[in-house]
Amino acid sequence: MATRLYLSNDTSARAAGADQLAEAWSLDPEIQMTRTSSRGALFLEPLVERDGPNGRLLWPLATPDDLARIKAGLGGIEISEVPFLTRQQRAVFAQFGMAEPLSLGNYRATHGWRGIERAAGLSPEGIIAEMKVSGLRGRGGAAFPVWQKWDIARRTHAECKYVVANADEGDAGTYCDRMIMEGEPFRLIAGMLICAKAIGADRGYIYCRWEYPAAAATMQAAIDACERRGLLALDGKPFQLEVFRGAGSYVCGEETALLSSLEGGRGMVKVRPPYPAVAGLYGKPTIVSNVLTFATVTEIFSRGAAWHASLGTARSKGTVALQLSGRIKQPGLVEIPFGASLREVIEQFGGGMADGAQLKAVQVGGPLGSLFPASQLDIKLCYDEFHEAGAVLGHGGIVVFDHETDMVELARHYMTFTADESCGKCAPCRIGSMRGRELLERIDNGQGTAADLALIADLGDTMKATSLCAHGARGPYPVLTAIEHFGDEFQQRLQAKSGHI
Amino acid sequence: MSDARQRPSSQETARDSLPTGQRTDLTDQQQSVARVIHSWHMPSDKPNILKALLSLQEQVGYVPLESIPAIAEALGVTESDIAGVLTYYPDLHTHQRGRHLIRVCLGEACVANRAIRLLAELTDELRIGLGGTTIDGQITLERVYCLGNCGVGPTVMVDDMIYGRMTGAALRSLLKRCQSCSQGPAN
Amino acid sequence: MQITINDRTVQAESGDTIYVAAVRGGIHIPSLCASRHLSPYGSCRLCLGEIAGLAGLHATCSMPVRDGMVVRTESETLARHRRNLLELYLSESLDPASTQELQKLAQAHRVTSVRYPAGAKRAPIRDESNPFFMFDNARCISCARCVRACDEIQPAFALSMVGSGFAMRPAWGRGGLSGSSDIASSTCVSCGACVKECPTGALAEKTVSSQGPPATLVRTTCAYCGVGCAFDAGVRDGNVVQMVPADDGPSNSGHACLKGRFGWTYVNAPDRLRTPLLRSGGTWKPLSWAEALDCIAGELTRITTQYGPDALATISSSRGTNEENYLFGKFMRCVIGTNHIDNCARVCHSATVSGMMETLGASAATNSIKDFDLAKLILVVGANPTESHPVLGARIIQAHRRGIPLIVIDPRRTELARLADLHLQLEPGTNVALLNGMGHVIVEEGLIDRTFTSERTQGLEEWVNAVADYPPEKTERITGVPARLIREAGRRFASSGASLSVHGLGVTEHRWGSHGVMSLVNLALATGNIGKPGTGINPLRGQNNVQGASDVGCLPTYFAGYQPLDDPGLATLHQRITGRPLPAKRGMKTPDMWDAAIAGRLKALWIIGYDVAQTDPNLKKVHQALRNVEFLVVQDLFMSETAKLASLVLPAASFLEKDGTFTNLERRIQRIRKAVDPPDGILPEWQVVCEVSARMGYPMTYTHPSQIMDEIAKLTPMLAGVSYDRLDHHAGLQWPVLSPTHAGTELMHQKEFPKGKAHFVAVDYLPPGETASQYYPFILTTGRILQHYNCGAQTRRTALLNVVDADVLEMHPADMEHLGLDDGAIVRLVSARGQALLPAVKSERVLPGHLFTSFHFPESTVNQLLSSSADESSKCPEYKVSAVRVEPVDRDAADHPELRRIRRRLIL
Numbered sequence A: 001m002a003t004r005l006y007l008s009n010d011t012s013a014r015a016a017g018a019d020q021l022a023e024a025w026s027l028d029p030e031i032q033m034t035r036t037s038s039r040g041a042l043f044l045e046p047l048v049e050r051d052g053p054n055g056r057l058l059w060p061l062a063t064p065d066d067l068a069r070i071k072a073g074l075g076g077i078e079i080s081e082v083p084f085l086t087r088q089q090r091a092v093f094a095q096f097g098m099a100e101p102l103s104l105g106n107y108r109a110t111h112g113w114r115g116i117e118r119a120a121g122l123s124p125e126g127i128i129a130e131m132k133v134s135g136l137r138g139r140g141g142a143a144f145p146v147w148q149k150w151d152i153a154r155r156t157h158a159e160c161k162y163v164v165a166n167a168d169e170g171d172a173g174t175y176c177d178r179m180i181m182e183g184e185p186f187r188l189i190a191g192m193l194i195c196a197k198a199i200g201a202d203r204g205y206i207y208c209r210w211e212y213p214a215a216a217a218t219m220q221a222a223i224d225a226c227e228r229r230g231l232l233a234l235d236g237k238p239f240q241l242e243v244f245r246g247a248g249s250y251v252c253g254e255e256t257a258l259l260s261s262l263e264g265g266r267g268m269v270k271v272r273p274p275y276p277a278v279a280g281l282y283g284k285p286t287i288v289s290n291v292l293t294f295a296t297v298t299e300i301f302s303r304g305a306a307w308h309a310s311l312g313t314a315r316s317k318g319t320v321a322l323q324l325s326g327r328i329k330q331p332g333l334v335e336i337p338f339g340a341s342l343r344e345v346i347e348q349f350g351g352g353m354a355d356g357a358q359l360k361a362v363q364v365g366g367p368l369g370s371l372f373p374a375s376q377l378d379i380k381l382c383y384d385e386f387h388e389a390g391a392v393l394g395h396g397g398i399v400v401f402d403h404e405t406d407m408v409e410l411a412r413h414y415m416t417f418t419a420d421e422s423c424g425k426c427a428p429c430r431i432g433s434m435r436g437r438e439l440l441e442r443i444d445n446g447q448g449t450a451a452d453l454a455l456i457a458d459l460g461d462t463m464k465a466t467s468l469c470a471h472g473a474r475g476p477y478p479v480l481t482a483i484e485h486f487g488d489e490f491q492q493r494l495q496a497k498s499g500h501i
Numbered sequence B: 001m002s003d004a005r006q007r008p009s010s011q012e013t014a015r016d017s018l019p020t021g022q023r024t025d026l027t028d029q030q031q032s033v034a035r036v037i038h039s040w041h042m043p044s045d046k047p048n049i050l051k052a053l054l055s056l057q058e059q060v061g062y063v064p065l066e067s068i069p070a071i072a073e074a075l076g077v078t079e080s081d082i083a084g085v086l087t088y089y090p091d092l093h094t095h096q097r098g099r100h101l102i103r104v105c106l107g108e109a110c111v112a113n114r115a116i117r118l119l120a121e122l123t124d125e126l127r128i129g130l131g132g133t134t135i136d137g138q139i140t141l142e143r144v145y146c147l148g149n150c151g152v153g154p155t156v157m158v159d160d161m162i163y164g165r166m167t168g169a170a171l172r173s174l175l176k177r178c179q180s181c182s183q184g185p186a187n
Numbered sequence C: 001m002q003i004t005i006n007d008r009t010v011q012a013e014s015g016d017t018i019y020v021a022a023v024r025g026g027i028h029i030p031s032l033c034a035s036r037h038l039s040p041y042g043s044c045r046l047c048l049g050e051i052a053g054l055a056g057l058h059a060t061c062s063m064p065v066r067d068g069m070v071v072r073t074e075s076e077t078l079a080r081h082r083r084n085l086l087e088l089y090l091s092e093s094l095d096p097a098s099t100q101e102l103q104k105l106a107q108a109h110r111v112t113s114v115r116y117p118a119g120a121k122r123a124p125i126r127d128e129s130n131p132f133f134m135f136d137n138a139r140c141i142s143c144a145r146c147v148r149a150c151d152e153i154q155p156a157f158a159l160s161m162v163g164s165g166f167a168m169r170p171a172w173g174r175g176g177l178s179g180s181s182d183i184a185s186s187t188c189v190s191c192g193a194c195v196k197e198c199p200t201g202a203l204a205e206k207t208v209s210s211q212g213p214p215a216t217l218v219r220t221t222c223a224y225c226g227v228g229c230a231f232d233a234g235v236r237d238g239n240v241v242q243m244v245p246a247d248d249g250p251s252n253s254g255h256a257c258l259k260g261r262f263g264w265t266y267v268n269a270p271d272r273l274r275t276p277l278l279r280s281g282g283t284w285k286p287l288s289w290a291e292a293l294d295c296i297a298g299e300l301t302r303i304t305t306q307y308g309p310d311a312l313a314t315i316s317s318s319r320g321t322n323e324e325n326y327l328f329g330k331f332m333r334c335v336i337g338t339n340h341i342d343n344c345a346r347v348c349h350s351a352t353v354s355g356m357m358e359t360l361g362a363s364a365a366t367n368s369i370k371d372f373d374l375a376k377l378i379l380v381v382g383a384n385p386t387e388s389h390p391v392l393g394a395r396i397i398q399a400h401r402r403g404i405p406l407i408v409i410d411p412r413r414t415e416l417a418r419l420a421d422l423h424l425q426l427e428p429g430t431n432v433a434l435l436n437g438m439g440h441v442i443v444e445e446g447l448i449d450r451t452f453t454s455e456r457t458q459g460l461e462e463w464v465n466a467v468a469d470y471p472p473e474k475t476e477r478i479t480g481v482p483a484r485l486i487r488e489a490g491r492r493f494a495s496s497g498a499s500l501s502v503h504g505l506g507v508t509e510h511r512w513g514s515h516g517v518m519s520l521v522n523l524a525l526a527t528g529n530i531g532k533p534g535t536g537i538n539p540l541r542g543q544n545n546v547q548g549a550s551d552v553g554c555l556p557t558y559f560a561g562y563q564p565l566d567d568p569g570l571a572t573l574h575q576r577i578t579g580r581p582l583p584a585k586r587g588m589k590t591p592d593m594w595d596a597a598i599a600g601r602l603k604a605l606w607i608i609g610y611d612v613a614q615t616d617p618n619l620k621k622v623h624q625a626l627r628n629v630e631f632l633v634v635q636d637l638f639m640s641e642t643a644k645l646a647s648l649v650l651p652a653a654s655f656l657e658k659d660g661t662f663t664n665l666e667r668r669i670q671r672i673r674k675a676v677d678p679p680d681g682i683l684p685e686w687q688v689v690c691e692v693s694a695r696m697g698y699p700m701t702y703t704h705p706s707q708i709m710d711e712i713a714k715l716t717p718m719l720a721g722v723s724y725d726r727l728d729h730h731a732g733l734q735w736p737v738l739s740p741t742h743a744g745t746e747l748m749h750q751k752e753f754p755k756g757k758a759h760f761v762a763v764d765y766l767p768p769g770e771t772a773s774q775y776y777p778f779i780l781t782t783g784r785i786l787q788h789y790n791c792g793a794q795t796r797r798t799a800l801l802n803v804v805d806a807d808v809l810e811m812h813p814a815d816m817e818h819l820g821l822d823d824g825a826i827v828r829l830v831s832a833r834g835q836a837l838l839p840a841v842k843s844e845r846v847l848p849g850h851l852f853t854s855f856h857f858p859e860s861t862v863n864q865l866l867s868s869s870a871d872e873s874s875k876c877p878e879y880k881v882s883a884v885r886v887e888p889v890d891r892d893a894a895d896h897p898e899l900r901r902i903r904r905r906l907i908l
Ligand SMILES: Nc1nc2c(c(=O)[nH]1)N[C@H]1C(S)=C(S)[C@@H](COP(=O)(O)OP(=O)(O)OC[C@H]3O[C@@H](n4cnc5c(=O)[nH]c(N)nc54)[C@H](O)[C@@H]3O)O[C@H]1N2
Pocket: C225, C226, C348, C349, C381, C382, C383, C384, C385, C387, C388, C389, C409, C410, C411, C412, C414, C426, C427, C428, C429, C430, C431, C503, C504, C505, C506, C507, C540, C541, C542, C543, C781, C782, C783, C784, C785, C786, C787, C788, C789, C790, C791, C880
């Protein structure tokens, strides 16, 4: 009898060797291989599974030689033995690791289409009311209440409107959008359709960064599948959905830049107002939302707004998708309600530090977020506490740095990123990031002075206060928090090497 | 119109879609340019420069400067419009790059996992800097800020393949394969 | 609504940004990237303010006002950030002279040093490829005002920001791809909008970079085309160094074209006429002014006495001022005693005058330039505004980009035709058929505005009967325009809600030009598109003062204000004010003068600022006539083709050297003001008239042109309220201005037409004077190009010559191939009248079988080809249709002096 194995087709699983397993075992006639989405326990990838008496049996970090063991059913562990997974409260990612990403049948069988069916029965106002109750805030970084944006677009009259999924996922250390597109593409489509119905749009785009070729291909295949089944329609009228590939600009994740790019121009930030919900793509009302936001919308309509509102903290409702990486034992995707502390997450899910490593700093919220020293990890993961701390949750990326990290070099690296990726539109960021980078290079090279450090602070202040978009306004944060918490290291660098000259 | 439909899905169909009487005295590259330009039948849409350039790059490997006037003409935009877009995006290129493209991730998660050291090893080994191409034209080295593979970083992308948990040793064996291989990546 | 800025209450309108409201309220907010002409961009961040109730700082240039908003734009924090920002700007500049706004702001904020260690600088890129201005990246702050100006004001899309981040900068054409900038390779039309917007001097006029910035500004009006752009002439050390279009210019709102902006340097041309010259044998003898004036007065007196007043005539200049033109008319009527005076409106829009007079009773644009913003559809008939009236052309493109539909009727694929929703590419000379065909559709589909036609017009039925003969299919056979397009155009014109039509010489310069105008008026009447905002019949009058020259009476058939010469009331008034009778007998039109001269009846001719020997049709005949008069006075800036034939040549003062008024194509009378002295004591024309007149026993005692205008106002009801006082305090005045308190007229015919009811005049299509034949198989159309102006005397003496230095013959590629001609090959055009040598250039702007050329270079002798055929009632020549043949010329073999110097640059 043939054995059915499950192996993730997710980019990270493949980068960790999943394809080698599949290829090595493809000649074995007794193996039937199903490629699935990923459970997000990336430290276990490549992870091979087969059906067992109590659900799936897992063989983590599998190598081609493990086939015999797996066939024999030897050494597999049960999910209940993986606390990383059992401790989570998965909703959006509940089905991850189970199903074939492009099987519409699978998706519908797990009630994936239920949300859109429910929304189909509601009026646009009804949908928006539901969104209001849910308390969902945008997951792309700015955390704006989703219903408000939708309502503005709904109220704006125009002969055509657009829905755009922001699949630019530019923050280093984040990957949940990619996982959704590769693992459950129909979930994104469903969320976009619900939004389209709410605002009266008949066209949509998924703006996908070029760094995600697999995600783009999967989305395209999913769109084709829906089209074939006539599922890409709203109230009987076709809904046109298209995947658009970016070309490597970080700022194109910012919504106005994204829309300029989608129009085929230079992806530079535009002044707001007008907001895209009023005048976006081609000047028409446009909702730009993050992939995870749309994916969550699907879940809200499937389970009901009240369910969503019951999770999380007072002003951060629902679950947060945290993406752990860096020098920890267990990098991977963690979905839990808002409100856990950063320390809990790193310890309980991250499994503590990698062997021999000591925690030095934690970056939350990507390159626009802040660095937290070991002493400040008790902050609660929710919008409000982060806001009060002058930090952002961003897109939920958590990167853990260890004791070997050179904070001056890291600060310089951050500023280099800000300068490299500046769109160039506004002076504080265009010139400031270059000057900041030069100052940090000087300090890193041991030629810096105390005045340079003070100048960085002054510059950072002006960038924060005056930049047109968050790239320039938040770009200095990692640097400034590094100086704040690891000031000695900077001072030492000044002193240590200025002796040479 | 979707990306996929806009772009001829294979060389075969692309050739089928050539206008009748397509001149045959053109170089391969000119043919590709002509073909791609011909495939932008989007009269009702606003001309989308980025999309046009990306699809041309997909076919030719880069956007040849000589093709700019034809693109401008086909799209009904000016050459400066195209220059603006072409010089904005890091992933649009106007010159042929190496046969193989190695991109090292310098996103924070990979940096936390010593990506900068990895990059230093590479630049030493290849004796080129970021953006450079080895003198034999075999390898171009670039950086990328995050490939969404942070959980199994450090990450390196070689042509279209993404590799995780990179070590110096693993990288050297990848390098060797690239250096010894005489064919370009698919396409 | 009201908002509070820095504790001051400021009035604001919804849609304003805080910045705009502040500027209007007289509050200064530092800024570098904002401009009232451009949409908000938010680059410099200097304009930040604190807004009560909102966290953070906000760019006031992009933040809309809300009623009751409280804003603070000055505080210690803001000042610190501004200093930091200015320091950043200074840190990147290679050039300490990065001038103007930036330096001023830096000084005002006491930013004197830069704390940053030397770092990355701007790439040292200079682009001097444009003849008029240059770009220096080292002074640039990448604010993109230049790019936005080009995109939003001119729509030329000649440049773009290139690169990203620190390296982002503007670059023209394909320069951005090679690390340079290349204005010459771009679609730049040198309008100068980018230069004007630049806040740092990174873009600067070459005249300013070489001579320094102006010390004083003098408001004046452009003296090229009928748009009448207002300019500030910048003067330094007695020289004009810069012409900057005025933001409050009523017809240009701060925009201009290359001729007005950069094409004024002819005033300093080395070969400018500086002293009177008397022909003596084959050479010229310089005269003093006194000698010259004596000579003129003596000769004119002699000829009047000897042959009577009808042996003298004047052709006055539509390039000159109203005051000059009026005086020449007065001189002919009061001193000589004849109505033999004409101006070059004759060859231009005289058909408009007769066509509109007969239908509406008034012959000027019914609406104003601002109506372009109100129209819901724009119809362009036989006009090429992006070249001939570029500021209006830009405005039409702007409207089109806002979504206003555009219909173009033109045999050529002009720039507007290319953009248009519908281009009706008709056979030259078939306007009447086409417009009647559109009328047919309007009748057939019940689209006539019955309320309007019954209340405001008469003669509808005749017109309905006339157009019944033009079903679209038949019209297609005459005009070559597909019936489908004719239907669509008729429908859209009739049903847009506000259709504005503009027309040009493609309507008037025909054998049946007046009929063309009338059939266009008929369409507007039938659909109620007249007398309302955003509609109307709007002739694009050509020269700067061609409207005014006729308005003040330089016409053989009307006195000033189009008053009939035989009106007894006028005669009395004229006698009282001038002390002389008004001759009642109609005078000769220009073509009649040629006949009279050839027949020996015309003995003396005074021609002011009009190069008939180059620009009138059938040149052989014109030359013969000019040679035949006994005494020919020519008054010009240069030794024109006509001056070369004169008995006596007088130099003239240019528009920068005298006071006066011009009337633009929307009937707006505007001032020109003396900015510099004329060279070598040249007398302005009005003083010349006074001097000659005095010598002939009729002293004219004006000491300033304003007194002449006062006299015009007394004699001319439609100008009764015009005075220099008012002109100086207003953005000019649009006639009719019926009294000193009357505000002038933006929109004519709102309630009534001068005729009471407007008349439909049913007209039938008649073929042009010439059609293609076996011997002359091509139809030649002539007209303008952007870079040169009419006879070219002025534009050829400026750097415009570096852009275009030859007339070229545009020919369809298929015809070129058929004749075996290479691009640029020299051909000989031959018509029944004469020939011309021109380089032929492939052009898809013309249809096969058609040819087009401009007439800006005397050596191309284009007008030798044209016939004397003209519109019957107006005598407007048929410049637009000539049958010709094309003969290849072997450049090496042909022994023709011109061929050796032809043609450095060929440009379309
Ligand atoms: N740059 C520049 N500007 C100028 C001038 C200049 O010399 N140079 N001259 C000024 C003067 S004096 C004048 S009068 C104006 C003239 O301004 P326009 O009226 O724009 O003058 P043209 O270019 O002579 O002709 C206009 C159009 O008529 C078209 N045409 C020819 N035959 C026909 C026909 O039978 N039917 C129709 N519908 N169209 C036809 C031609 O193709 C041409 O595009 O420009 C003024 N502005």
